[in-house]
Amino acid sequence: VDKKDAKVLRLALLGYGNVGRAFTALAGEKDAELQARYGLRLVFTGVLRRGGGWRHPAGVAPADLQASGWTASRLPAGATAFAGDGADFAAQCPADVLIELTTLEPLTGEPATSHVRAALAAGRHVVTANKGPIAHAYRALRALAAEHGVALRFESTVLDGLPIFNLAEFTLPATRITGLRGPLNSTSNFVLDRMRMGWSQERAIVEARALGIAEANPAYDLDGWDAAVKATVLANVLLDTDLRPQDVAREGLGAEAMQPALAALPEGYALKQMVEVERDASGAVRATVALRALPPGDPLAHLSGMETGILLHTDTMGNVTLLEGEGGPGQTAFGVLADVIAIARAHGVRSDR
Ligand SMILES: NC(=O)c1ccc[n+]([C@@H]2O[C@H](COP(=O)([O-])OP(=O)(O)OC[C@H]3O[C@@H](n4cnc5c(N)ncnc54)[C@H](OP(=O)(O)O)[C@@H]3O)[C@@H](O)[C@H]2O)c1
Numbered sequence: 001v002d003k004k005d006a007k008v009l010r011l012a013l014l015g016y017g018n019v020g021r022a023f024t025a026l027a028g029e030k031d032a033e034l035q036a037r038y039g040l041r042l043v044f045t046g047v048l049r050r051g052g053g054w055r056h057p058a059g060v061a062p063a064d065l066q067a068s069g070w071t072a073s074r075l076p077a078g079a080t081a082f083a084g085d086g087a088d089f090a091a092q093c094p095a096d097v098l099i100e101l102t103t104l105e106p107l108t109g110e111p112a113t114s115h116v117r118a119a120l121a122a123g124r125h126v127v128t129a130n131k132g133p134i135a136h137a138y139r140a141l142r143a144l145a146a147e148h149g150v151a152l153r154f155e156s157t158v159l160d161g162l163p164i165f166n167l168a169e170f171t172l173p174a175t176r177i178t179g180l181r182g183p184l185n186s187t188s189n190f191v192l193d194r195m196r197m198g199w200s201q202e203r204a205i206v207e208a209r210a211l212g213i214a215e216a217n218p219a220y221d222l223d224g225w226d227a228a229v230k231a232t233v234l235a236n237v238l239l240d241t242d243l244r245p246q247d248v249a250r251e252g253l254g255a256e257a258m259q260p261a262l263a264a265l266p267e268g269y270a271l272k273q274m275v276e277v278e279r280d281a282s283g284a285v286r287a288t289v290a291l292r293a294l295p296p297g298d299p300l301a302h303l304s305g306m307e308t309g310i311l312l313h314t315d316t317m318g319n320v321t322l323l324e325g326e327g328g329p330g331q332t333a334f335g336v337l338a339d340v341i342a343i344a345r346a347h348g349v350r351s352d353r
Contacts, residue, residue, distance in 0.1 A: 006041040009344050010059050012093035012124070014086055014115055015101030016049040019129055019156075022333035023099065028062035030337065040344050046082060046093035054079035057094050086111055090118040097343060099336060100128035106220075106229050106245060109136030120144045120152065127339040129156035129332050135232040139242055151346065153339035154237075158184065158230050159308060160327035161335030166342065167322070168238055168312075175316040177238045179278035182310035183300060184230045186327070187214040187221035188273035193305050195262055196271070201255060212328075213306065222258070224250040224273065224289035231275045231287040238312070239277060241285040251290040261291045269293045270301040278313075299323075 013020055027042050034040045043059025047070065056079040060068070068076035075081060082089060090098050098119035102112050109132030116133045119126050121144060128134070133141060134154050145152040155165050159182075168177060183189050187208045194204035208214035215221055228248035235243050252261070253273065265271050274292040279285050294301035299321045300309055309323035324331070 006035050006039050007344065008041045008043055008059070009097060009340065010043055010045045010095045011097050011099055011340070012045055012089065012095035012119075013047040013099045013101065014089055015099075015103070015130075016047055017101065017103070018329040019332045019336070020047075020049075020099075020101045022329035023101070023336050024062055024065055026330070026333045026337055028066055031062055034341070038341065038344060040341070042340065045095045046089065048082060048086060048089045048093075053082040053089060055082050055093055056080070086115045087118040090115045090124070091122045095124055097125040097127060097340060099340075100126060100130055100133070101336070102130060104130055104132050104229075106132065106135075106225060109133050113137045113141070116141055116152070117144060120148055120150060123148050123150060125151045125153075125343045127153045127336055127343070129154070129336055131157045131229050131233050134236065135229045135245055138233075138236045151343050153342060154233075155339050156332045156335030157233050159310060159322075159324055160331035161333070161338060162310075162322055162324045162327070162331070163335075163338070164234075164310060164312075164322065165237060166338060167320075170342075172314060172316065172320075175314050177312050177314055179276075179313040180234060180238065180310060181274055181276045181300070183272035183303065183308055184275045184310070185221050185224070185227045185273050186306055186308060187218060188227075189303065189308060190214075190306055191222070192258060192262070192271050192273070195258060201258060205255075211306075219255070222253065222255050222273075224248075224253040227273060227275050227289040228287075231277055231289060234275070234310075235277045235285050235287050239279060239285045243285065243287055248287040248289060251288060253289065253291065257291060261293075265293055268296045270296075270298075270303075272300065272303075274300075 044065050045059045046055040047053055054075045060076045100115050112130040113133040116126050190208045191204040205218050228245045231248045232243045232245045235241050277287045306326045311321045
């Protein structure tokens, strides 16, 4: 595809941390491939972080953004500094898509929800890896997106870029997901795995922190709050309900529950902190986070260390299981890129398949 024939998609990036930087790097790596396969050219018309930001109406190519070595004091050539807050940026940055990658605030979902709302109301598509808006305001945001004829995509909110929401939307047509389960908290997976190998819990937590998988406060992981937020996102989207993280039952969790549960584990079984979502006979959706002993035949029992996965119960395919090796910002960035490509394809960009 000739460069001038490529469709340009203008991206505004809100949040430039681990995932934001991994995404701009991936967009740079895939730049030529996106043009060749999809006739698609991505440019950044603005980036904002807490420390400051800029706008560039014509847009900066991914490689130029990286080469610019942008810091708050040194902007890419032709850019002007942006002084407003995240919601101002989402509303005002001249872009087709807002990419929302700010820090998760699990109890309220703010200010990310306000960022997403401002972008949708301004007629921009939104891609986010931030669970907050989907856990706390999915129905309202979905309605706002529909009202403005734009897309709201969030593949990377759960299990990095592993295709869960895109699988359900694009490749499980006319299917009802009736329940799901998975060990979705990496820190708990890792700590239980190492304790099983004989490590002390303290050493396992220190190591999880050193690997960058544990929250600063490990209770957030071990007490099930991280998993409860993920359960809420999955339940609200895949089982079309309207839960909040506070509605998720968290049973028998916490650091002190792990050693006794491991000691009581039958031979050959695996102990996991599991998210479980199911619809009961009355139609109500119930979500739980609990330590569970998985029998050896369970497809999720053999996941070790930082591996994770999810099992979906469907009315067409029976159980569908997805497994992820080691996830991280690179995989999360892939999920963001997959969402951007899905938006481009739905809006007239040539498909290669
Ligand atoms: N890391 C992963 O593998 C992963 C996986 C799945 C989902 N996620 C989600 O992806 C999101 C980003 O994760 P991350 O690891 O990249 O986080 P991070 O490294 O902490 O980066 C967060 C970025 O957001 C900016 N920011 C925070 N609040 C802001 C505000 N109010 N206005 C403007 N900018 C703001 C920060 O600005 P400063 O740079 O100035 O501090 C920083 O650039 C989070 O919601 C996370 O839960 C991450």
